[in-house]
Amino acid sequence: MKVQILGTGCAKCRQLYANADQAIKAAGLDAELEKVEKIQEILAFGVMATPALAVDGKVKSAGRLLSADEIKRILGAA
Amino acid sequence: MSITRSEGCAVAPARPAWQYLGAGAAAVGAWWLLYQQLEVLAGYLTYELLGLGRETHLGSSVAFFLFEVPKVLMLLVLVVFGIGIVRSHFTPERTRRLLAGRREATGNVLAALLGVVTPFCSCSAVPLFIGFVEAGIPLGVTLSFLIAAPMVNEVALVLLFGLFGARVALLYLGTGLLIATVAGWVIGRLHMERHVEEWVYSVRIGEASGESGFMTGAERLRYAAQAARAIVGKVWPFVVAGIAVGAGIHGYAPEGLLASIMGKGAWWSVPAAVLLGVPMYSNAAGIVPVVQALIEKGAALGTALAFMMAVIALSLPEMVILRRVLKGRLIATFAAVVATGILLVGWLFNLLL
Numbered sequence: 001m002k003v004q005i006l007g008t009g010c011a012k013c014r015q016l017y018a019n020a021d022q023a024i025k026a027a028g029l030d031a032e033l034e035k036v037e038k039i040q041e042i043l044a045f046g047v048m049a050t051p052a053l054a055v056d057g058k059v060k061s062a063g064r065l066l067s068a069d070e071i072k073r074i075l076g077a078a
Numbered sequence: 079m080s081i082t083r084s085e086g087c088a089v090a091p092a093r094p095a096w097q098y099l100g101a102g103a104a105a106v107g108a109w110w111l112l113y114q115q116l117e118v119l120a121g122y123l124t125y126e127l128l129g130l131g132r133e134t135h136l137g138s139s140v141a142f143f144l145f146e147v148p149k150v151l152m153l154l155v156l157v158v159f160g161i162g163i164v165r166s167h168f169t170p171e172r173t174r175r176l177l178a179g180r181r182e183a184t185g186n187v188l189a190a191l192l193g194v195v196t197p198f199c200s201c202s203a204v205p206l207f208i209g210f211v212e213a214g215i216p217l218g219v220t221l222s223f224l225i226a227a228p229m230v231n232e233v234a235l236v237l238l239f240g241l242f243g244a245r246v247a248l249l250y251l252g253t254g255l256l257i258a259t260v261a262g263w264v265i266g267r268l269h270m271e272r273h274v275e276e277w278v279y280s281v282r283i284g285e286a287s288g289e290s291g292f293m294t295g296a297e298r299l300r301y302a303a304q305a306a307r308a309i310v311g312k313v314w315p316f317v318v319a320g321i322a323v324g325a326g327i328h329g330y331a332p333e334g335l336l337a338s339i340m341g342k343g344a345w346w347s348v349p350a351a352v353l354l355g356v357p358m359y360s361n362a363a364g365i366v367p368v369v370q371a372l373i374e375k376g377a378a379l380g381t382a383l384a385f386m387m388a389v390i391a392l393s394l395p396e397m398v399i400l401r402r403v404l405k406g407r408l409i410a411t412f413a414a415v416v417a418t419g420i421l422l423v424g425w426l427f428n429l430l431l
Binding site: 044064 | 169170171174197199201202204205206208209212281282283284301304308402
């Protein structure tokens with residue numbers, strides 16, 4: 001599983017990355033976490049509101065700072 | 079940070095709607111009862127428990143502070159939560175669909191209105207701008223959106239309502255929307271499309287995948303609660319500090335102190351207030367209580383509102399972010415047109431009120 005955090009580097013984006021990291025570790029998932037910071041790449045996902053979270057190339061949430069629990073649920077581990 | 083942790087109790091997915099409605103009605107009822115008692119409580123605390131005299135400077139300041147702080151914070155929680163529910167229905171994707179294919183004029187009005195209800199943070203101004211341009215939304219319409227989003231601010235609206243009443247709050251809302259609409263339209267008339275950075279036009283936007291827009295009722299409530307906690311958590315120190323300054327001026331500064339320099343008679347005070355406000359960067363929460371105190375001591379309402387609008391609508395950090403997609407000429411025009419709009423509104427208020 002590949003989890004991508006889309007954001008141009010604002011505070012909310014960094015917090016979402018930290019929450020995703022926490023969620024993956026807490027749930028013991030075998031997932032690769034990656035930041036997508038280039039604006040062209042973010043737009044290629046069809047995302048206009050950052051921060052966004054994508055799983056295996058599919059956008060699951062945009063424009064919201066998800067909690068670690070919410071991320072766990074999205075990843076199917078809660 | 080506590081904002082990021084959602085409580086475990088809100089997770090259960092399928093609770094019947096009437097439970098939420100019942101809980102909501104009870105919460106609003108309790109809110110209203112407490113809100114009604116605030117002035118009496120503040121008076122009791124100040125004059126009975128602390129034993130301060132009713133006619134003293136200190137008593138007047140303390141009573142003002144103890145009444146205004148809980149009042150404004152309670153209003154803030156309620157309104158930010160309510161706006162959060164409204165915003166959970168509007169995603170940028172939806173707003174883009176609503177605006178695509180609109181002509182100028184009607185497009186400008188709609189964009190200004192959507193700027194108020196679409197969730198927006200200045201950090202996503204760039205992807206949003208490109209998304210709008212790519213959908214063929216005219217530049218002026220896009221800018222109407224980008225002007226309204228920060229200018230018509232729910233925190234400022236609450237504070238103006240709490241401290242000045244409904245009339246001033248509505249005037250602020252109406253003139254804010256008007257400035258955003260007209261400024262965007264004017265920039266559209268100037269045909270400045272070539273002052274957008276070239277790379278913007280070559281970006282291709284992917285099809286939105288996944289179900290990011292859909293939320294259940296419980297998710298909307300959680301979204302609104304998260305917004306209320308995040309915003310109130312961020313602005314309360316400014317509110318308290320602002321009201322403390324306001325309370326000091328309320329109790330100590332003589333009436334009419336500012337009438338000569340910031341009063342209606344001094345026409346130049348409006349441009350001076352705008353010029354002073356543009357480089358300043360503060361949030362609405364900190365600035366409104368100070369503005370209130372200024373007005374109480376004789377500053378004209380139009381001058382004070384122009385100052386506040388200049389501070390919150392035009393900020394240096396946002397200009398820097400927008401510089402990535404707009405060339406210098408367009409940024410300068412943008413700032414000049416919006417500042418002119420604020421100036422006219424300031425004069426209009428001073429003339430009418």
